[in-house]
Amino acid sequence: MTKSGYLSIVGWPNAGKSTLMNKLLGHKLSIISAKPQTTRGVITGILNEPDLQMIMLDTPGWIEPRDLLQASMKKFILRSIYEDADINLWVVDGSAWTKEELEWVDLLVKTGKPLVVAINKIDNSSLEAVAEPIRAQIRERAGSPDLAVFSVSALNRMGFKELKQALINLLPEGPPYYPTDQVTNRFERYHVTELIRETLMRLFHDEVPHASAVVLEEFREKSGQKDVISASIFVETEGQKKIVIGHQGAKIKQVGTEARKEIEANLNRPVFLELRVKVKKNWRQDAQFVASLLSADN
Ligand SMILES: Nc1nc2c(ncn2[C@@H]2O[C@H](COP(=O)(O)OP(=O)(O)OP(=O)(O)O)[C@@H](O)[C@H]2O)c(=O)[nH]1
Numbered sequence: 167m168t169k170s171g172y173l174s175i176v177g178w179p180n181a182g183k184s185t186l187m188n189k190l191l192g193h194k195l196s197i198i199s200a201k202p203q204t205t206r207g208v209i210t211g212i213l214n215e216p217d218l219q220m221i222m223l224d225t226p227g228w229i230e231p232r233d234l235l236q237a238s239m240k241k242f243i244l245r246s247i248y249e250d251a252d253i254n255l256w257v258v259d260g261s262a263w264t265k266e267e268l269e270w271v272d273l274l275v276k277t278g279k280p281l282v283v284a285i286n287k288i289d290n291s292s293l294e295a296v297a298e299p300i301r302a303q304i305r306e307r308a309g310s311p312d313l314a315v316f317s318v319s320a321l322n323r324m325g326f327k328e329l330k331q332a333l334i335n336l337l338p339e340g341p342p343y344y345p346t347d348q349v350t351n352r353f354e355r356y357h358v359t360e361l362i363r364e365t366l367m368r369l370f371h372d373e374v375p376h377a378s379a380v381v382l383e384e385f386r387e388k389s390g391q392k393d394v395i396s397a398s399i400f401v402e403t404e405g406q407k408k409i410v411i412g413h414q415g416a417k418i419k420q421v422g423t424e425a426r427k428e429i430e431a432n433l434n435r436p437v438f439l440e441l442r443v444k445v446k447k448n449w450r451q452d453a454q455f456v457a458s459l460l461s462a463d464n
């Protein structure tokens with residue numbers, strides 16, 4: 167008997183959803199940063215084990231939308247919990263808990279889907295003491311004293327065995343949806359743009375990370391030579407462009423070097439990376455541009 171199904175991973179920005187998915191998968195698929203709103207589209211990670219396929223959907227962190235980009239992100243979350251999911255996994259940052267977060271319980275219970283909760287970031291040992299009252303509040307709000315609430319650390323896989331077993335138990339029976347050697351349904355070129363964006367999120371602060379979008383212009387494989395990857399970094403203002411380029415181009419050079427190393431490690435082969443910085447005013451309000459950035463066809 168085989169089991170297969172969709173697990174939607176949701177929660178507030180910065181809760182550790184992407185870290186958790188990558189670590190469950192044992193493969194770095196989703197980009198990670200210390201800044202909120204790192205993930206924009208839905209990243210699919212496919213966990214294949216004997217007689218089992220769990221398709222994990224890493225979603226963007228929930229925020230009330232202030233622009234079209236964020237509105238699209240919210241739409242992805244709703245679709246993923248109401249339509250795609252066989253199971254919803256809600257990730258809570260145990261080190262930053264507030265009672266407002268209980269609204270998630272109402273939303274997730276309304277979907278009628280099986281719910282599992284992971285209180286994350288309990289690597290700081292004193293947090294285990296914090297997890298117990300959070301667990302009690304969540305169960306009370308859900309009106310379900312048996313609700314599955316686990317304490318985990320995505321960073322070091324603490325509590326993963328129990329969490330994973332609970333998820334597998336809830337997985338429906340059925341044949342795999344994807345070939346069992348596939349780890350994602352996203353193309354290599356999408357991961358390349360995401361790794362460039364991850365580098366931008368790491369190297370810049372204030373408005374630049376959130377005003378940046380990366381578009382692949384060319385990905386040319388040359389037999390016997392390095393692949394040529396050419397990408398554009400879009401920002402919203404001339405000021406941001408100046409910041410990204412840096413004095414005499416020093417900053418963009420650093421972005422290129424660091425992103426190239428990440429890409430090479432990910433693709434497991436050397437590449438030639440060429441970056442350009444362009445201004446696209448208000449791109450976060452441009453429906454067509456946002457749709458093309460987040461499209462699952464990328
Ligand atoms: N201490 C600790 N930090 C963690 C843990 N899991 C994730 N982090 C850190 O939390 C930050 C956010 O992690 P992400 O995985 O990008 O969080 P996310 O929920 O995907 O964030 P968005 O995509 O912005 O919604 C990063 O700096 C991670 O290294 C954990 O278990 N313990």
Ligand SMILES: [Mg+2]
Binds near residue numbers: 196204225226
């Ligand atoms: Mg994320």
